[in-house]
Structure formats: C-alpha cells, structure tokens
Amino acid sequence: GVELAGLYGLEPEYIKQVLDEVGLIPISAHVPLVEMMEDAQKVADTYKKIGVKYIAIPYLPEEYRPNTPGYAGALKEFARIGQVMKENGIKLEYHNHDFEFMRSNNGKLYLERLAEDFTPEELGFTLDTYWVQYSGGNPAEWIQKFSGRVPCIHLKDLAIVNREQRMAVVGEGNINFDAVLNAAESAGTEYALVEQDSCYDENPFDCLKRSYQNLVSMGLK
Numbered sequence: 494g495v496e497l498a499g500l501y502g503l504e505p506e507y508i509k510q511v512l513d514e515v516g517l518i519p520i521s522a523h524v525p526l527v528e529m530m531e532d533a534q535k536v537a538d539t540y541k542k543i544g545v546k547y548i549a550i551p552y553l554p555e556e557y558r559p560n561t562p563g564y565a566g567a568l569k570e571f572a573r574i575g576q577v578m579k580e581n582g583i584k585l586e587y588h589n590h591d592f593e594f595m596r597s598n599n600g601k602l603y604l605e606r607l608a609e610d611f612t613p614e615e616l617g618f619t620l621d622t623y624w625v626q627y628s629g630g631n632p633a634e635w636i637q638k639f640s641g642r643v644p645c646i647h648l649k650d651l652a653i654v655n656r657e658q659r660m661a662v663v664g665e666g667n668i669n670f671d672a673v674l675n676a677a678e679s680a681g682t683e684y685a686l687v688e689q690d691s692c693y694d695e696n697p698f699d700c701l702k703r704s705y706q707n708l709v710s711m712g713l714k
Contacts, residue, residue: 521547559597594628623649664707
C-alpha cells in the first residue's frame with residue numbers, strides 16, 4: 494500500500510489508475526489543515542475517487558497549537574472536518590512531529606491534550622516512531638497508550654551519525670522495532686507505513702527497499 498502526500502497537479506482518477514496498474518492500495522493521505530479548513534468536502538470528494546481510508550492532518554500551524562488563542566478554533570475545525578470525512582467514509586487522523594511533546598499550560602503534553610479533546614471515533618493518530626523517539630518518548634509505549642486509535646503508524650528509524658540525530662532506514666538505527674511492531678499488533682494498528690524524509694544522498698528507493706527487507710526479516714509480511 495501507499496500513503497499520499499499531495500497530488501502534484503495530477504487528477505485523482507489518474508492517481509487511482511496508476512495505483513491499480515502497479516498493485517498499490519491507497520491507504521491514506523496527508524492534507525494540509527488549511528486546505529481542509531477551506532473546503533473539507535472538496536478534499537473528501539477528491540480522495541474518495543482515489544479510495545483512501547484515512548486522511549491525516551500532517552502538521553499543526555503554530556497559531557493553532559495549545560497555549561495559543563487559536564487552539565479553541567482549531568478544535569472546532571477538527572470536529573467539523575472530521576464530521577465531513579466521516580460522512581464520506583474517511584477517518585480523520587493526526588500526525589505528530591516533535592513539538593507535540595511540549596507541555597501545555599495545564600501540564601499535559603500537546604499530544605495528550607489532543608487525545609483528550611476528542612474521542613477515538615472523532616480523531617485517530619498516525620504516530621511517527623522517529624519523532625516520538627526524537628522527543629524523548631518510547632514509540633512502543635505511545636502506541637500502546639493510544640491503543641484503538643492508531644490505525645496507521647509511520648515507521649522511521651533514528652540513527653546517531655557523528656553525534657547528530659538522523660532519519661534512517663528502518664532497522665538501521667536505534668529504535669526497537671520488535672517492540673514497536675508488537676505494540677502495533679496489540680493496539681489494533683492496520684498499516685505500518687515506511688517514511689524517510691531525508692536519505693542523505695542515498696537513493697530513496699534503495700532506502701525503501703532495505704527498510705522493506707529489514708521489516709520482512711523482523712517477521713512483518
């Protein structure tokens with residue numbers, strides 16, 4: 494399967510055709526919050542043509558984060574967008590980076606605030622293993638913590654290269670993916686999506702191939 498991050502000017506019907514030709518299932522898509530705020534129904538109509546099951550908010554702009562006046566408005570927009578997606582057979586998700594592990598003014602982490610402000614039916618999470626680890630968290634523990642509301646997770650490894658934290662091929666960094674996969678299975682996760690934002694001058698498809706091979710060697714089919 495595959496997760497989409499923009500259509501780059503291509504028609505959704507064409508995207509669906511190509512995915513069918515190569516045998517890839519359209520699992521999910523990342524769509525900017527502002528785009529969905531402007532016309533959630535248009536977004537739903539577009540991605541229904543492709544057949545995705547999930548749409549994730551990929552990033553929360555600073556003006557909408559906890560501890561800002563815009564947070565209350567963001568919650569209303571999340572609820573409205575989520576309802577539109579539900580009516581169109583799509584589930585709304587939220588994808589984390591590192592800032593969600595900052596403390597809000599009530600002492601809770603931003604990520605905890607988001608989880609408390611919505612029910613599992615209203616909002617799911619696409620937890621990113623790299624960003625959880627980068628922020629000092631344990632990816633497997635967070636997957637368990639959000640059990641039942643993490644249908645998708647991002648598998649991205651974290652390596653230390655010359656004392657610098659880098660994104661890495663899955664299985665070639667320091668994240669305990671045996672624990673992650675066990676947690677995902679018990680938490681009801683449907684899809685483990687390999688993602689690597691930067692390949693540091695390596696061929697991205699070579700990195701993807703090695704991630705796949707390493708996951709197969711871990712027992713993932």
